[in-house]
Amino acid sequence: MKVIGMTGNLKAVLDALDAGGEAALARLFEILKIPSVSTDPAHDPDCARAAEWCARTLKSFGFDASVRQTDGQPMVVGHSQAGSTANAPHVLFYGHYDVQPADPLDEWHTPPFEPCLKQDGANAQMIAARGASDDKGQFMTFLEACRAWRNAEGGLPLSVTVLLEGEEESGSPSLAPFLKANRQELKCDFALVCDTGQWDAATPAITTMLRGMCSVEVVITGPSRDLHSGMYGGPAQNPIRVLAGILGALHGGDGAVRIPGFYDDVVAPGKDQLDQWKALAFGASDFLGGVGLNKPAGEAKYGVLEQLWSRPTAEINGIIGGYTGPGTKTVIPSQASAKLTFRLVPGQDPEKIIAGFRTFVEKRMPPDCEVEFIGENGSPAVGFEVSAPMFEAAAQALAEEWGKAPVFMGCGGSIPIVESFQSQLGMDTLLVGFALDNDRIHSPNEKYNLTSFNKGARSWARILAKLAAL
Amino acid sequence: MKVIGMTGNLKAVLDALDAGGEAALARLFEILKIPSVSTDPAHDPDCARAAEWCARTLKSFGFDASVRQTDGQPMVVGHSQAGSTANAPHVLFYGHYDVQPADPLDEWHTPPFEPCLKQDGANAQMIAARGASDDKGQFMTFLEACRAWRNAEGGLPLSVTVLLEGEEESGSPSLAPFLKANRQELKCDFALVCDTGQWDAATPAITTMLRGMCSVEVVITGPSRDLHSGMYGGPAQNPIRVLAGILGALHGGDGAVRIPGFYDDVVAPGKDQLDQWKALAFGASDFLGGVGLNKPAGEAKYGVLEQLWSRPTAEINGIIGGYTGPGTKTVIPSQASAKLTFRLVPGQDPEKIIAGFRTFVEKRMPPDCEVEFIGENGSPAVGFEVSAPMFEAAAQALAEEWGKAPVFMGCGGSIPIVESFQSQLGMDTLLVGFALDNDRIHSPNEKYNLTSFNKGARSWARILAKLAAL
Numbered sequence: 001m002k003v004i005g006m007t008g009n010l011k012a013v014l015d016a017l018d019a020g021g022e023a024a025l026a027r028l029f030e031i032l033k034i035p036s037v038s039t040d041p042a043h044d045p046d047c048a049r050a051a052e053w054c055a056r057t058l059k060s061f062g063f064d065a066s067v068r069q070t071d072g073q074p075m076v077v078g079h080s081q082a083g084s085t086a087n088a089p090h091v092l093f094y095g096h097y098d099v100q101p102a103d104p105l106d107e108w109h110t111p112p113f114e115p116c117l118k119q120d121g122a123n124a125q126m127i128a129a130r131g132a133s134d135d136k137g138q139f140m141t142f143l144e145a146c147r148a149w150r151n152a153e154g155g156l157p158l159s160v161t162v163l164l165e166g167e168e169e170s171g172s173p174s175l176a177p178f179l180k181a182n183r184q185e186l187k188c189d190f191a192l193v194c195d196t197g198q199w200d201a202a203t204p205a206i207t208t209m210l211r212g213m214c215s216v217e218v219v220i221t222g223p224s225r226d227l228h229s230g231m232y233g234g235p236a237q238n239p240i241r242v243l244a245g246i247l248g249a250l251h252g253g254d255g256a257v258r259i260p261g262f263y264d265d266v267v268a269p270g271k272d273q274l275d276q277w278k279a280l281a282f283g284a285s286d287f288l289g290g291v292g293l294n295k296p297a298g299e300a301k302y303g304v305l306e307q308l309w310s311r312p313t314a315e316i317n318g319i320i321g322g323y324t325g326p327g328t329k330t331v332i333p334s335q336a337s338a339k340l341t342f343r344l345v346p347g348q349d350p351e352k353i354i355a356g357f358r359t360f361v362e363k364r365m366p367p368d369c370e371v372e373f374i375g376e377n378g379s380p381a382v383g384f385e386v387s388a389p390m391f392e393a394a395a396q397a398l399a400e401e402w403g404k405a406p407v408f409m410g411c412g413g414s415i416p417i418v419e420s421f422q423s424q425l426g427m428d429t430l431l432v433g434f435a436l437d438n439d440r441i442h443s444p445n446e447k448y449n450l451t452s453f454n455k456g457a458r459s460w461a462r463i464l465a466k467l468a469a470l
Numbered sequence: 471m472k473v474i475g476m477t478g479n480l481k482a483v484l485d486a487l488d489a490g491g492e493a494a495l496a497r498l499f500e501i502l503k504i505p506s507v508s509t510d511p512a513h514d515p516d517c518a519r520a521a522e523w524c525a526r527t528l529k530s531f532g533f534d535a536s537v538r539q540t541d542g543q544p545m546v547v548g549h550s551q552a553g554s555t556a557n558a559p560h561v562l563f564y565g566h567y568d569v570q571p572a573d574p575l576d577e578w579h580t581p582p583f584e585p586c587l588k589q590d591g592a593n594a595q596m597i598a599a600r601g602a603s604d605d606k607g608q609f610m611t612f613l614e615a616c617r618a619w620r621n622a623e624g625g626l627p628l629s630v631t632v633l634l635e636g637e638e639e640s641g642s643p644s645l646a647p648f649l650k651a652n653r654q655e656l657k658c659d660f661a662l663v664c665d666t667g668q669w670d671a672a673t674p675a676i677t678t679m680l681r682g683m684c685s686v687e688v689v690i691t692g693p694s695r696d697l698h699s700g701m702y703g704g705p706a707q708n709p710i711r712v713l714a715g716i717l718g719a720l721h722g723g724d725g726a727v728r729i730p731g732f733y734d735d736v737v738a739p740g741k742d743q744l745d746q747w748k749a750l751a752f753g754a755s756d757f758l759g760g761v762g763l764n765k766p767a768g769e770a771k772y773g774v775l776e777q778l779w780s781r782p783t784a785e786i787n788g789i790i791g792g793y794t795g796p797g798t799k800t801v802i803p804s805q806a807s808a809k810l811t812f813r814l815v816p817g818q819d820p821e822k823i824i825a826g827f828r829t830f831v832e833k834r835m836p837p838d839c840e841v842e843f844i845g846e847n848g849s850p851a852v853g854f855e856v857s858a859p860m861f862e863a864a865a866q867a868l869a870e871e872w873g874k875a876p877v878f879m880g881c882g883g884s885i886p887i888v889e890s891f892q893s894q895l896g897m898d899t900l901l902v903g904f905a906l907d908n909d910r911i912h913s914p915n916e917k918y919n920l921t922s923f924n925k926g927a928r929s930w931a932r933i934l935a936k937l938a939a940l
Binding site for chain 1: 509510511570571573574577639640641681683685692693694695696697698699700701702703704705706707708710711713714715716717718719720721754757758761762763764765766767768769774777778781783785786787788789790791792793794795796797798799800801802803806808809811813836837838845881882883884907910911912913914
């Protein structure tokens with residue numbers, strides 16, 4: 001039996017990754033070509049294909065892997081049992097093979113599901129495709145690290161279970177029941193998740209705080225049918241006007257959300273944490289300037305990094321009502337609707353936030369309009385104590401790969417699985433990812449730097465070695 | 471040469487209409503089957519077919535008719551010269567062969583372009599189709615009256631020019647240049663327009679006041695691309711939020727439009743007119759109740775009939791932004807837009823109203839969002855002095871057909887042609903129509919009562935006789 005976790009062995013693994021970079025990229029392109037958009041039922045067969053691909057891939061480097069059916073998109077579960085490392089922790093790696101819808105299609109410079117390598121202005125190479133960063137490129141860094149361990153050293157230095165889901169971009173409805181039904185199989189010492197970003201292109205990061213999220217769609221019905229705005233305009237109530245009035249009242253001039261009680265349960269970060277963030281000298285104007293903005297639109301009394309990492313939001317993600325085709329249609333529509341999400345921070349209860357929003361809307365409804373709320377769901381925020389040994393081990397591994405210590409950071413996004421691991425399986429999560437702020441995830445022309453992909457895989461190879469030695 | 475305009479002759483015309491009802495209905499169904507939606511370029515060939523049909527039909531009862539190309543949908547012009555009636559006025563009849571889009575299609579009980587006869591609850595027969603009332607059914611009442619005069623009496627009792635346009639539902643962009651270029655050919659003593667309604671199913675009406683209209687689309691751009699609401703939510707400005715804030719501020723709690731100066735130039739109706747309207751005992755609660763509403767949403771200090779006929783409005787006809795498909799997409803969109811129309815009353819200048827709206831929006835724009843206004847156009851309101859002889863002649867004819875005097879009423883809708891006739895050709899317009907409030911024009915399940923169609927044709931036959939005798 002080989003001795004594992006030593007520098008010599010790790011070097012062989014890293015060499016295997018360096019030698020196999022081209023083949024690894026070809027494998028990533030295979031999965032990027034599958035348009036596994038989970039939110040659109042038309043893509044269900046693609047999600048099934050993506051799941052099959054993942055299971056087949058895990059098997060190819062020794063995992064006992066299978067596709068598991070759910071009421072929604074299938075899960076993929078794989079196990080790799082380490083031989084001589086009974087004392088090493090058993091870790092659960094989580095990723096998701098589904099992607100966001102690619103629309104608006106006409107804004108893509110290359111087709112979203114035909115991955116290719118491009119040069120950016122600074123001559124870095126980028127992988128361009130929907131899902132290149134979120135999350136196919138990211139989870140493949142881990143799988144490639146496992147493959148290299150297997151190929152170079154005959155197996156992984158610790159026991160690993162892999163869970164890949166296909167509904168992360170559509171609210172993960174099947175995840176909680178799946179975790180509950182397979183608790184015994186999936187419970188590990190802690191979880192590894194690769195769905196977060198680096199601090200910048202040269203600096204790795206470990207994410208220790210994630211905003212939660214809850215979502216709701218509000219549908220307002222006024223007249224019982226569409227009306228002619230000449231025949232009815234004036235006396236007839238217009239549901240777009242009602243909806244605009246309500247949504248327009250959601251934020252104050254100071255950027256604060258005006259739902260009563262919205263901030264009541266917010267747990268503010270500690271002074272140490274805030275001091276560390278301030279020391280980061282975050283480039284707020286570069287951050288906003290990079291997307292054509294310049295004035296922070298959140299709560300005026302908080303800095304941009306605090307607005308992103310430690311303050312909750314109310315966001316209108318979509319709105320529609322009336323005639324939106326070419327030309328003019330003089331209609332007073334029967335309905336208007338909007339989709340909203342709320343980003344939550346530690347202390348906030350998703351149900352309470354949704355209830356507050358409902359009351360806010362209902363109080364503003366004219367007597368002869370009706371309101372319906374649909375598709376509500378949510379998960380709270382999470383924050384970790386970073387003194388646990390796994391954080392230190394991962395930080396060392398990242399420092400060795402990148403030549404500088406990782407930043408412990410917050411994340412404005414929500415990864416509901418992390419909360420589920422905590423509440424349902426009692427596991428903390430080590431969040432390490434290699435995405436960059438300019439990866440354009442959820443937008444046209446999503447990309448993942450080739451450096452993220454290659455050094456990401458090397459980072460995981462190192463982290464596995466460090467964790468095996470815990 | 472026949473003596474025309476006498477009761478005996480008119481009786482033969484009316485008898486011809488009564489005997490030919492079935493054939494007339496079949497002709498109406500022919501034109502209703504053509505989906506001549508002018509606002510959608512995909513239907514351009516259908517508009518061309520509809521124009522050809524109209525010209526062919528006019529020729530079939532003696533008009534010298536032709537299709538005239540424009541930069542948009544074609545016009546149809548036809549002339550019928552009366553023989554011995556040199557002293558009778560020469561009239562211009564106007565109608566439009568284009569229709570509103572039929573969407574939402576799934577709310578139609580029968581396909582919008584497959585006309586059929588239906589019974590309503592009260593056993594009245596209705597013609598169901600897009601355009602049945604607005605305006606194909608209406609203009610065909612006039613054409614059938616002309617056909618009956620020709621068939622029964624060999625010709626019309628006065629000279630008639632017919633102008634049918636194909637862009638009334640999309641702002642009539644070609645109309646002004648066409649009137650200008652063909653002023654000599656189209657200038658008559660006055661115009662007849664059949665695009666308005668009765669007071670109720672048993673009471674005819676002459677419309678003497680029409681609201682004007684102007685329209686504008688507002689497009690707000692925030693971030694330079696769609697953003698992930700987790701990565702940017704908080705500091706990034708959301709153009710839906712900006713748009714909702716602006717549109718939500720457009721009306722006060724009292725229903726009044728809050729654009730500065732919006733009401734400055736409004737010319738209020740005279741006391742006599744208001745008294746007449748009050749005497750009509752308009753059933754405001756039935757009017758609103760019929761479309762599922764109960765509280766007038768216009769300016770609280772005016773009655774419903776005044777809100778409809780003599781007060782201007784600001785109406786949001788459509789709004790769109792962000793993700794509006796199934797499920798959730800956590801996006802902060804780059805753009806959000808809305809289409810608005812303003813109904814105008816006498817005294818108001820469309821350009822001034824649009825300028826006021828633009829200022830209203832621009833004053834509320836955050837520094838890093840951009841606003842664009844597109845598709846602006848408009849026409850002012852019109853009001854007639856009803857003491858002219860043609861109004862009296864038409865009123866007598868309608869009273870003889872319906873057994874009761876017509877109501878002189880206002881109309882909340884806009885018929886820009888009427889303003890064009892006044893400003894460009896110096897003609898007043900006699901507005902007589904047979905639509906009913908429950909015709910659902912611009913909505914799914916548009917219909918036209920068979921009574922409106924048959925008695926409408928008889929009414930025009932009588933009006934032509936009275937006008938010939940002026």
